[in-house]
Amino acid sequence: QVQLVESGGGLVQAGGSLRLSCAAPGRNYHMGWFRQAPGKEREFVAAITWSGGTTYYADSVKGRFTASRDNAKNTVYLQMNSLKPEDTAVYYCAARFLAGSSNYASSLNYPYWGQGTQVTVSS
Numbered sequence: 361q362v363q364l365v366e367s368g369g370g371l372v373q374a375g376g377s378l379r380l381s382c383a384a385p386g387r388n389y390h391m392g393w394f395r396q397a398p399g400k401e402r403e404f405v406a407a408i409t410w411s412g413g414t415t416y417y418a419d420s421v422k423g424r425f426t427a428s429r430d431n432a433k434n435t436v437y438l439q440m441n442s443l444k445p446e447d448t449a450v451y452y453c454a455a456r457f458l459a460g461s462s463n464y465a466s467s468l469n470y471p472y473w474g475q476g477t478q479v480t481v482s483s
Contacts, residue, residue, distance in 0.1 A: 362389075362472040366453050369477030372443055376481070380438040382453030382474060387411075387431040390456050392470055393438045395449035395479075405451070406438060407464035416464045421447075443481045450476040 368380040384391055392407040406427040407416040415427050426439040436453060454470035461469045 362455060364453050364455060364472055364474035366451065366474045366477040369451060369479045371480045371482065374443060374445055374481055374483050376443050377439070377441045378443065378479060380440065380451055380453075380477060380479075382436040382438075384429065384434050384436045384453070385455055385472065386434055388458060389472075390458060390464065391427075391429065391436045392454045392456065392464060392467075393427060393436075393451060394454060394467055394470075395447075395451045396476075397446075397449040400449075402452070402467055404465035404467070408436065410458055418465070440479070443479075445481045445483045447479060448481050449479060451479050452476045 362385045365383040387410050390409050393405040394402050395405050396402040404418050408427040412429045424442045429436040453474045455472040456470045
């Protein structure tokens with residue numbers, strides 16, 4: 361059973377920063393970050409390949425968020441800078457197998473999910 365555990369969420373003022381962490385299942389998975397705001401559908405935020413060599417970002421966070429991973433620690437990170445109130449959401453990390461679709465932005469391609477961590481950005 362693959363288990364993912366996010367941490368690092370909290371309350372921050374607009375313009376501030378947070379770093380989310382996710383205890384990942386190991387290097388044999390690509391990892392993604394998604395978020396869901398109240399009343400909205402879950403949306404893609406970022407993804408990182410198993411080696412960390414390639415990253416993908418939603419347009420809304422490009423240039424502000426950075427995904428990284430430390431495979432020695434089995435941990436994936438999402439550094440969030442210049443936070444905006446519209447970034448407020450529950451953030452989830454997710455794991456997908458190395459083989460399969462090249463669409464890293466689709467939640468359907470991720471069979472394993474964490475429980476989520478709340479990020480609240482005040483204006």
